[in-house]
Amino acid sequence: MPVTGYELTHLQMLEAEAIHIFREVVAEFERPALLFSGGKDSIVMLRAAEKAFWPAKLPFPLVHIDTGHNFSEVMEFRDARVAQLSARLVVGSVQDAIDAGVITEDIRPGASRNQLQTPVLLDTIEKNKFDAVFGGARRDEEKARAKERVYSFRDEFGQWDPKSQRPELWSLYNGRHRPGEHIRVFPLSNWTELDIWRYIAQENLDIPSIYYAHTRDVLERDGMLLAVTPVTPPLEGERAVARQVRYRTVGDMSCTGAIASTAATIGEVIAEVAVSRMTERGATRADDRVSEAAMEDRKREGYF
Amino acid sequence: MGELLRVATAGSVDDGKSTLIGRLLFDTKSLFADQLAAVERTSRERGDAYVDLALLTDGLRAEREQGITIDVAYRYFATPKRSFILADTPGHVQYTRNMVTGASTADLALLLVDARKGLLQQTRRHAFLASLLRVPHLVLCVNKMDLVGFDEDVFEKIKNEFRGFATKLEIVDVATIPVSALGGDNIVSRSPSTPWYEGTSLLHHLEELHIASDRNLIDVRFPVQWVVRPRSGELHDYRGYAGQVAGGVLKPGDDVIVLPSGLTSRIAAVDTFDGPVAEAFPPMSVTIRLEDDLDVSRGDMIARPANQPMVGQDIDMMVCWMADAPLSAKARLGIKHTTRSVRGVLKKIAYRVDVDTLHRDETVSELRLNDIGRVTVRTMTPLCFDPYRRNRTTGSVILIDEATGSTVGAGMIL
Numbered sequence: 001m002p003v004t005g006y007e008l009t010h011l012q013m014l015e016a017e018a019i020h021i022f023r024e025v026v027a028e029f030e031r032p033a034l035l036f037s038g039g040k041d042s043i044v045m046l047r048a049a050e051k052a053f054w055p056a057k058l059p060f061p062l063v064h065i066d067t068g069h070n071f072s073e074v075m076e077f078r079d080a081r082v083a084q085l086s087a088r089l090v091v092g093s094v095q096d097a098i099d100a101g102v103i104t105e106d107i108r109p110g111a112s113r114n115q116l117q118t119p120v121l122l123d124t125i126e127k128n129k130f131d132a133v134f135g136g137a138r139r140d141e142e143k144a145r146a147k148e149r150v151y152s153f154r155d156e157f158g159q160w161d162p163k164s165q166r167p168e169l170w171s172l173y174n175g176r177h178r179p180g181e182h183i184r185v186f187p188l189s190n191w192t193e194l195d196i197w198r199y200i201a202q203e204n205l206d207i208p209s210i211y212y213a214h215t216r217d218v219l220e221r222d223g224m225l226l227a228v229t230p231v232t233p234p235l236e237g238e239r240a241v242a243r244q245v246r247y248r249t250v251g252d253m254s255c256t257g258a259i260a261s262t263a264a265t266i267g268e269v270i271a272e273v274a275v276s277r278m279t280e281r282g283a284t285r286a287d288d289r290v291s292e293a294a295m296e297d298r299k300r301e302g303y304f
Numbered sequence: 305m306g307e308l309l310r311v312a313t314a315g316s317v318d319d320g321k322s323t324l325i326g327r328l329l330f331d332t333k334s335l336f337a338d339q340l341a342a343v344e345r346t347s348r349e350r351g352d353a354y355v356d357l358a359l360l361t362d363g364l365r366a367e368r369e370q371g372i373t374i375d376v377a378y379r380y381f382a383t384p385k386r387s388f389i390l391a392d393t394p395g396h397v398q399y400t401r402n403m404v405t406g407a408s409t410a411d412l413a414l415l416l417v418d419a420r421k422g423l424l425q426q427t428r429r430h431a432f433l434a435s436l437l438r439v440p441h442l443v444l445c446v447n448k449m450d451l452v453g454f455d456e457d458v459f460e461k462i463k464n465e466f467r468g469f470a471t472k473l474e475i476v477d478v479a480t481i482p483v484s485a486l487g488g489d490n491i492v493s494r495s496p497s498t499p500w501y502e503g504t505s506l507l508h509h510l511e512e513l514h515i516a517s518d519r520n521l522i523d524v525r526f527p528v529q530w531v532v533r534p535r536s537g538e539l540h541d542y543r544g545y546a547g548q549v550a551g552g553v554l555k556p557g558d559d560v561i562v563l564p565s566g567l568t569s570r571i572a573a574v575d576t577f578d579g580p581v582a583e584a585f586p587p588m589s590v591t592i593r594l595e596d597d598l599d600v601s602r603g604d605m606i607a608r609p610a611n612q613p614m615v616g617q618d619i620d621m622m623v624c625w626m627a628d629a630p631l632s633a634k635a636r637l638g639i640k641h642t643t644r645s646v647r648g649v650l651k652k653i654a655y656r657v658d659v660d661t662l663h664r665d666e667t668v669s670e671l672r673l674n675d676i677g678r679v680t681v682r683t684m685t686p687l688c689f690d691p692y693r694r695n696r697t698t699g700s701v702i703l704i705d706e707a708t709g710s711t712v713g714a715g716m717i718l
Contacts, residue, residue: 006521006585007516008307010307013308016548017589020548020589023589027530051576052546054532054575054577055532056533056534056535057534139378147376147377147378162375165375166710167401167404167405168405169404169408169700171697172642172701174640178709190389275333278338279336
């Protein structure tokens with residue numbers, strides 16, 4: 001067999017695919033935006049977006065749906081990255097929506113603001129008339145996501161209908177939509193958690209410090225390690241202990257658990273992820289444990 | 305880290321496909337403990353006699369309730385040598401469009417037959433679809449070899465029968481492997497139960513398969529996706545044409561022609577965020593700068609003056625129809641080809657292919673859901689295309705219903 005030398009690594013192929021998707025959307029939609037939480041997937045997605053339009057600046061704003069319960073390290077990271085890119089940041093605030101009486105908070109102990117993000121996200125999309133919103137979701141994360149298209153259509157109520165998805169062939173994405181409808185676009189659909197980490201290492205990307213091992217006061221709740229914070233104080237009978245932990249995913253403080261870990265460098269994190277026997281959501285996300293179809297139900301309503 | 309290999313599988317639970325995929329995921333440590341626990345729990349609750357690995361990705365509520373796979377499911381696994389994307393599709397004839405979707409991006413099609421049953425109509429259909437979509441490599445796993453006593457004669461008979469059939473389909477690279485997915489024979493490593501088998505294990509085959517030369521490195525094709533114009537400071541005059549290389553190798557200094565305008569220039573540079581590159585080849589996403597200031601926009605195609613794609617408005621293609629409402633002559637369609645979207649009208653349906661017998665029916669007046677047929681489409685403005693067999697990117701189109709915006713067909717240009 002001829003050896004041509006014209007080969008790309010799998011990360012280069014995934015990156016080329018993501019860049020292609022960014023350019024298609026920007027060419028065919030009026031008002032795209034990119035969801036940027038400061039989490040690892042959105043960090044990788046943002047780098048691919050930067051590459052797609054370089055040397056021009058990002059042709060769309062960044063959007064963050066802020067539950068008000070985010071880790072401060074992540075917020076600082078978000079703002080620094082936005083400043084570095086001279087990008088425009090649109091913040092949809094869950095706290096503001098609660099204060100305005102638009103949504104009602106479940107204030108029972110152990111409750112989370114995770115569900116409240118959906119109406120705020122949809123409201124932010126509508127107010128800004130976004131017609132395409134890039135998200136960092138991957139198909140390996142969760143089984144409802146495994147069947148979601150790269151271009152995921154939402155009706156005028158922001159809802160996803162898994163049964164009437166358009167076939168997606170070759171790299172020919174169909175962006176037809178009617179006014180009021182929008183699409184969620186997932187340029188990292190084909191990436192795995194390990195690909196994300198390897199790309200962060202390859203590109204030498206900065207990430208929030210809580211992804212690396214550090215000492216923190218945590219409580220054990222439902223088999224997860226939850227940080228002791230103002231929104232997650234110890235409940236009766238719980239006792240805080242200082243542990244060496246890190247975060248595998250970064251979400252709302254009220255529902256994102258840490259894992260016991262000593263991985264303090266990107267190399268050590270990759271080694272840890274490579275041998276992990278749990279998916280990242282199974283290990284650390286209370287929001288996905290509610291039911292077998294928890295993610296599908298939330299996605300139908302318009303979740304990320 | 306090696307390349308990415310995209311694999312398409314099709315089949316039903318009966319031929320052991322789920323077991324085979326589960327085995328691949330499990331043996332490459334790509335199956336997680338919590339995923340396995342969830343599947344075991346659901347299988348138990350449903351009262352299944354075995355752990356149904358299909359539940360791993362039959363993630364939609366409707367699928368779990370009905371116990372069927374409706375859609376294309378993507379699964380991911382990796383070995384130290386290579387990463388794999390597996391597009392797993394249901395095998396029945398009513399899911400032909402899902403199989404076509406899964407095969408459209410595949411480097412390899414993985415087919416299974418039950419050693420006791422031999423080739424079925426379904427096997428032939430899957431092989432036909434793989435050849436129609438020009439999937440360059442095909443692996444036929446003769447499964448359940450343990451149930452025929454690992455008999456070489458059984459294997460050889462199926463292998464020869466399939467080879468005979470595959471010759472008619474112009475499938476270039478076919479490998480046949482005797483396996484037992486249940487026992488793990490010849491999946492990850494060679495099995496002692498088949499000493500007469502001289503080939504490699506399935507995983508080894510997938511890892512070592514040479515795919516770089518499947519890409520067209522001869523015909524330069526660069527569909528312009530987006531014009532990069534920073535319009536600021538020192539970059540005020542920067543004008544680059546962004547896109548993903550669809551064919552050939554592009555280098556600075558190369559003479560190029562822009563289609564359909566026919567204007568010519570020379571490549572000044574091939575830019576990327578990581579710096580200029582000496583060569584761009586498929587599937588790289590790059591930005592091309594030309595020496596001359598031409599009017600180039602999205603939908604244009606950059607090629608070489610001595611090697612150009614066809615430019616035309618009357619286009620013959622094989623179509624897989626994907627909508628409930630049938631396709632008939634005079635239908636108005638939206639067409640997306642590379643980065644160009646045009647309108648078109650269906651001029652005629654030449655024939656419909658029976659996907660099970662390969663018989664051509666020239667009397668049909670319409671194509672129905674999941675039908676495959678040869679048609680002629682007239683486009684309002686010209687397309688710059690190649691035959692699909694020459695280039696899967698510049699030879700493919702999607703057909704769009706102008707009223708609903710849905711994707712209603714997949715076309716492979718002849």
